[in-house]
Structure formats: structure tokens, C-alpha cells
Amino acid sequence: QKEVEQNSGPLSVPEGAIASLNCTYSDRGSQSFFWYRQYSGKSPELIMSIYSNGDKEDGRFTAQLNKASQYVSLLIRDSQPSDSATYLCAVNHDNYGQNFVFGPGTRLSVLP
Amino acid sequence: EPEVTQTPSHQVTQMGQEVILRCVPISNHLYFYWYRQILGQKVEFLVSFYNNEISEKSEIFDDQFSVERPDGSNFTLKIRSTKLEDSAMYFCASSSSAYNEQFFGPGTRLTVL
Numbered sequence: 001q002k003e004v005e006q007n008s009g010p011l012s013v014p015e016g017a018i019a020s021l022n023c024t025y026s027d028r029g030s031q032s033f034f035w036y037r038q039y040s041g042k043s044p045e046l047i048m049s050i051y052s053n054g055d056k057e058d059g060r061f062t063a064q065l066n067k068a069s070q071y072v073s074l075l076i077r078d079s080q081p082s083d084s085a086t087y088l089c090a091v092n093h094d095n096y097g098q099n100f101v102f103g104p105g106t107r108l109s110v111l112p
Numbered sequence: 113e114p115e116v117t118q119t120p121s122h123q124v125t126q127m128g129q130e131v132i133l134r135c136v137p138i139s140n141h142l143y144f145y146w147y148r149q150i151l152g153q154k155v156e157f158l159v160s161f162y163n164n165e166i167s168e169k170s171e172i173f174d175d176q177f178s179v180e181r182p183d184g185s186n187f188t189l190k191i192r193s194t195k196l197e198d199s200a201m202y203f204c205a206s207s208s209s210a211y212n213e214q215f216f217g218p219g220t221r222l223t224v225l
Contacts, residue, residue, distance in 0.1 A: 032211050043203050043216040044155060051211070088155065092211065099168050100145075100214060102155040 002027050002093045004103035012109045019076040021106050023089030026070070032092035033065055033072045037085045038105065044088055048074070079110040114138045116217035118204050124223045125194055133189045133220045135204030144187045145205040145214060146179065148172070155203070161187065162210075194224045 003026040013019045021035075032051055036044035050056045050063040050072065062075040072091075076083055086105040093101050117136045125131050137144050146158040159169040161179055178190045187206075191198055201221050205214040 034213060036216075043201075043219045046213050046215060049213050090155075090214075099157055099160065099170075100147075101157065102147075104154045 002091075002101050004089055004091050004101050006087075006089050006103035006106045008104055009107035010109050011106055012111060013079050015079060015081060015110055015112050017079050017110075019079045019083065019108055019110070021074040021076075021087050021089075021108065023072045023074075023091075023103055024070055025072070025089075025091045025101075027091070027093045028067075028070065030067075030070075030091045030093055033063070034090040034092075034100070035061075035063060035072075035074045036088040036090060036102075037083075038088055039085045044090075044102075047087075076108075079108075081110050081112050084108055084110050114140075116204055116206055116215055118202075118217035118220050120220060121218065122221045122223070124225065127196055127224055128193050131191050131194055131222065133191075133202050133204075133222070135187045135189070135217055136185050137187055137204065137206030138208075138215060139185070141206035141208050141215075143167075143207045143210060143214075144179075144181070145207075146189045147203045147205060147216075148200040149203065149219075150200045158189070191222075194222075196224050198222060199224045 035047045048063045050065045056063045060077045064073045088105045089103040090100040144161040149155045201219045203219045204217040207214045
């Protein structure tokens with residue numbers, strides 16, 4: 001069974017703080033990892049992709065991947081109220097990269 | 113910036129009726145997908161499409177579902193005989209290659225009465 005797990009939250013952080021979102025996956029063969037943001041009633045919006053172990057930074061966002069621990073995380077620095085949303089972790093499990101398995105999402109609330 | 117578009121934004125239908133959800137993927141993308149999200153639940157993969165054929169489908173994608181690329185721009189999802197449990201948001205996505213990011217359209221909210 002291909003599983004992607006996330007804490008459902010809500011995760012509440014004060015404005016300006018660092019938000020840390022975590023995701024674990026079950027399939028060791030997973031190759032591609034993505035973070036999406038989803039506002040209520042809207043579609044998933046891609047934030048970042050990460051394919052190799054280590055950190056990847058893009059503006060206020062840093063994705064971290066540890067394939068040995070089957071763990072991927074997203075750090076949001078200087079959190080803003082507009083970052084309040086559900087954050088979805090998506091993992092590619094298929095050899096041909098066509099099947100994303102999504103986690104249930106973590107709801108983030110940034111308090112002004 | 114190119115984006116995936118979907119029509120209609122909201123479709124209401126009676127149980128047993130056929131619906132067609134339409135998508136226009138990003139123009140230079142080659143891989144197309146349909147996902148669904150039942151209210152309050154996670155995004156679920158339905159089907160992927162490449163080179164004019166289905167490349168993978170999930171258990172949800174049973175004989176009631178079909179996909180088609182009728183021309184060079186549109187990508188459709190047909191549900192032949194809708195059931196109450198088909199009520200969900202349906203998202204189309206596209207990507208430029210198999211391992212690349214998938215970009216999602218705004219979704220079609222399907223309500224089956």
C-alpha cells in the first residue's frame with residue numbers, strides 16, 4: 001500500500017515565525033517529491049519540487065529530503081497570514097513518474 | 113504565464129446522467145492527469161494520459177470513466193452514469209515530462225443529486 005502521511009494539524013504559528021511541515025512516505029522506490037499549497041475551495045498550487053537528498057531553497061521556502069528516513073519536510077520562514085492554507089505533500093511512486101500520491105495535508109494557520 | 117483551464121467550474125447533474133468535464137492543459141505539456149478530491153478528503157489520482165493513450169489508472173477509474181483527447185488542445189473526462197458518490201472536485205493537471213511537476217487547473221465541482 002502506497003502511503004503518504006502528514007500531521008493534519010492545525011499547525012498554528014505567529015506571524016514572522018518559522019513553520020515546519022513534515023511528510024513521511026512508505027515506498028522506498030519513490031523518486032520525486034512535491035509540496036503544494038491549497039487554499040480552501042481552490043486547486044493545489046505547486047510550491048516546490050525536490051528530487052535528491054538534502055535541502056532546496058526557494059525564497060522563504062526550504063524543502064528537505066531524507067530518502068533513507070523516507071522523510072520530506074517544508075520550512076516556511078517569516079510566515080505571513082497569507083501562508084495560512086493546507087499544505088499537501090505529493091510523492092511519485094511509479095517508475096514512470098505518472099502517479100502522484102498525495103498526503104492528507106497539514107492545515108497551517110499563521111496568526112497576525 | 114501558461115495555465116491549465118477547466119470547464120465548467122460547477123456541474124450539477126442527476127444520478128445516472130452522463131457528464132463530460134473539460135480541460136485545456138498547458139500547450140507544450142505532454143502528460144495529462146485527472147484527480148479528484150471529495151470534500152474534506154485528500155486528492156486522489158484517477159488516470160494519466162500520454163501519447164494518446166491511458167498510461168496508468170487507479171482503482172477508482174472503473175468502466176464508468178473514460179478520457180479522451182479529441183483534438184490538439186482539449187482533454188476530457190467522461191463519467192457515463194453518475195452516482196451520488198461521484199460528487200467531488202475534479203482536477204485536471206499537466207506536466208512536461210514524467211518526472212516533472214504537475215500543474216493543476218482550477219477544478220470542476222461536480223454535484224450529483
